[in-house]
Amino acid sequence: MKKIINDPNSAVQDMLDGFVAAYPNDVKRLPGTTVIARKDAPVTNKVGIVSGGGSGHEPAHAGYVGEGMLDAAVAGEVFTSPTPDQVFEGIKAVDNGAGVLLVIKNYTGDIMNFEMAAELAEAEGINVKQVVVNDDVAVEDSSFTTGRRGIAGTVFVHKIAGAKAAQGASLEEVQAVAEKTIQNVRSIGMALTPCIVPAAGTPSFELKENEMEIGIGIHGEPGIERKEITTADEIAVELTEKVIADLGLKSGEEVAVMVNGLGGTPEMELFIVNKKVNQLLSDKGITIYDTFVGEYMTSLEMAGCSVTLLRLDQELKTLLDAESKAPAFRR
């Protein structure tokens, strides 16, 4: 394992300190916690938005803390949901009476920890609502199982809910637009290499020199299908077609596109994928309102990418365009 760290056990702590050191005027770390909050939290008369999850997905989640996006991000250990007490600290720090929305990615661990935090907050009289992002179409949607994972599409939920809250909307309104975003966002990823959790020291799976994995998550979990590596165009088509089909996108509709790098893939390759995604959508008469290419939701140093499409209407477009001062999503 080759990593620029001091100690696997201090990696998350060191990262959080280094993050605050980079943006000292914009964010603060709540003392003794793994919570990064807006420096000016709690903001008066504004619904607070709290997200978070395991670490190793940088710039998620702290990178999305800022005016127009999240009020706080709670970091767990690498790929491990943060604990209820930490999430509770985040909620308390951002609530100013208008209530708090929790944006949770659909993983059993995240849901249980955030739910327990919500129970603690409600016990203190804080009004808390939750939305659960489950944009990953790799996993079949079945009510018998855990359902779908939340991956890169979560960033759009942060953005849109954050913009709505910044407008002064009520907790119910912010929750409603977050739900609407979740209804209209889908993603799928693929990987060329696994990644190494610092404290584990070994890769989570092995891929041969000619293999790739489709439907990968963002925690070094194996994907749903392993096959021979193919061209960027074929990869782009496979991912995008799956997302289009699941969203039921039709000619004439408008979308935002995100081509997200998983951590170890050069930007050059993301743009090569974007070329084909763009072509495919244009060929189908689907209008691309805006495109985001880069690293938004990573899986440590995994080489690979995901494609996310968000179906837009006028409300979502306006909220997507609204100002954001989050370090990883400046608008």
Place this chain on the structure above:
Amino acid sequence: MKKIINDPNSAVQDMLDGFVAAYPNDVKRLPGTTVIARKDAPVTNKVGIVSGGGSGHEPAHAGYVGEGMLDAAVAGEVFTSPTPDQVFEGIKAVDNGAGVLLVIKNYTGDIMNFEMAAELAEAEGINVKQVVVNDDVAVEDSSFTTGRRGIAGTVFVHKIAGAKAAQGASLEEVQAVAEKTIQNVRSIGMALTPCIVPAAGTPSFELKENEMEIGIGIHGEPGIERKEITTADEIAVELTEKVIADLGLKSGEEVAVMVNGLGGTPEMELFIVNKKVNQLLSDKGITIYDTFVGEYMTSLEMAGCSVTLLRLDQELKTLLDAESKAPAFRR
């Protein structure tokens, strides 16, 4: 070699198309060239700024094209300087009578190709000036050799020269502030892994599981010293001390910090490095005016980072803070 590409020979072309597809309202590709220019180029009464170099450094250089930064970026093949005819096209596309500044990184190939382009432009009556960025303190500065390389510090030169030009300064003024930036910016990099040029298919060098390379360039060139891998803190101290010493930074001075990822390093590790860089500078009484952590000047999928410091005065601070709409450097 595992890459998400279609064909090594079309990688740069596909990338440029994918880049324009991502930012169609902001940039254009000059037909039949590898030049990405501002959509509204040439801008009336403004000095044009052209940079460029080999590909594989994304988001450099096209990511820095935009209002407040570059007017055009010329892409060569991977790690290969663009040819004079391409640079010449870039110059012609951005000149509107106010002249053009070329920002060149100090590599023999880049200098020769850009110089020949400048000769072609001058022959057509375009007023062209050049600056050569040589921020890499890994390489000893000697008039007998090629001198120092240009690496991540180049991004600050783009930003500051671009801001000056946006203010309506003359070509001489823009050149002068670019020179001043070059005088005050220094960097050094390190790597944990090599990278693979797509058309070559094999890594440029090998590093053992316990080795790192200090003083690495951004072209997969071996560095100046190979040694046993150590902690993030020790790496941060070694890099930062070299830069501080070379700049002769003293207590009370102000700097901008860039902790740059080389392509394959997770952001988590960059923030861990930033924590120590920040601490070290603070301990020495050097004021950190602003910090930039992320991928700014990469070397394909190389794992590693570089540390850049820019000594600031009031003029440079104002220009650094000025608005920029470049996709990879929004201010």
Place this chain on the structure above:
Amino acid sequence: MKLDVAHILDWMEKANDKIQQNKTYLTSLDQAIGDGDHGINMARGFQEVIGKISASDYSNVSDLLKDISMTLLSKVGGASGPLYGTAFLKMSMALKDSDSVDYPQFVHAMEEALQGIKQRGKAEKGEKTLVDVWETLLEQLKEQDDFDSVRFEETAKLAMESTKELEAKKGRAAYLRERSIGHLDPGSVSSYYIFSSLSDVVKESV
């Protein structure tokens, strides 16, 4: 059976030893069908539990179990943190003010714990989670009227091993669908360590 504060302290010591020794193994099980952190999470959490409970004095098992629960809740994270945290919390509540635990009380506490786990995780037996170990054990406990260390350990082991052939329906492994078959459930293995430690404690205390 009769479990007092000292027994529970001993139980945690033994469980922690097993988890620390098998940290890498638990993690490798989670790498196969999860995200590779279960051993790390459990080792971190139980280390903290030992730190916490060895620095305090307890006059009854309920307070001790509560501290165990709170430490697991705030130090483990992931799916296993809330589940184990909830289990020990429910045990603590079921044994309110007891300074020792007899067999019916123990069965009652296990029943409450299992219910807590199932409510929190919304999982049923047979879905390849630690519920498979806890529910199988509870069924066996209910069939008897005193604790049988050997049988308890064997039952836990068999239940743990039985998860290998199951397809996961809950937790991270569920994303793999039929590819989850053929691998042990990491949480069931850590539960087995916890219960085999309890079996050892009871065996030695007889």
Place this chain on the structure above:
Amino acid sequence: MKLDVAHILDWMEKANDKIQQNKTYLTSLDQAIGDGDHGINMARGFQEVIGKISASDYSNVSDLLKDISMTLLSKVGGASGPLYGTAFLKMSMALKDSDSVDYPQFVHAMEEALQGIKQRGKAEKGEKTLVDVWETLLEQLKEQDDFDSVRFEETAKLAMESTKELEAKKGRAAYLRERSIGHLDPGSVSSYYIFSSLSDVVKESV
């Protein structure tokens, strides 16, 4: 010696063959002390040269050399593109309107080419660049009064090999300082291919 358009066309064909065959080797030399693109650059450029010159008719060597130059300039890139481009441009200019080249003209063209390279690259002999091959050859050419194919090839080869022991002072390899010693200079090797091809052309034309 007498080189006409057909000879130069043949020269380029042979040079291109050698470069394509040794593309990977040239690249591996550049990986050792540079950035690993020299073979790729030269192979791309010479392939384009062949495409260009085989699609046109030439009435004199000067026009042909000009097209070679322009193609190299616009297709090779890196350091080698401007250098080889300049070299062939200077040859073209030195041989203005000639439809064939005799020995004194050839030596003159080589002299101009070398001067162009040195001016562009600001390099001197002994700095571990292709100048080492070009200047050594020119010195040898000046000592004689006609072209000696065998000696020409041998001199080019020795000059190329001599770069191995040098420490680079110019180009990318200079960043490595003493670590550049012990490796051949890639540009000197590609220059050797170009000149050994010329030697073959002259040998066959006698």
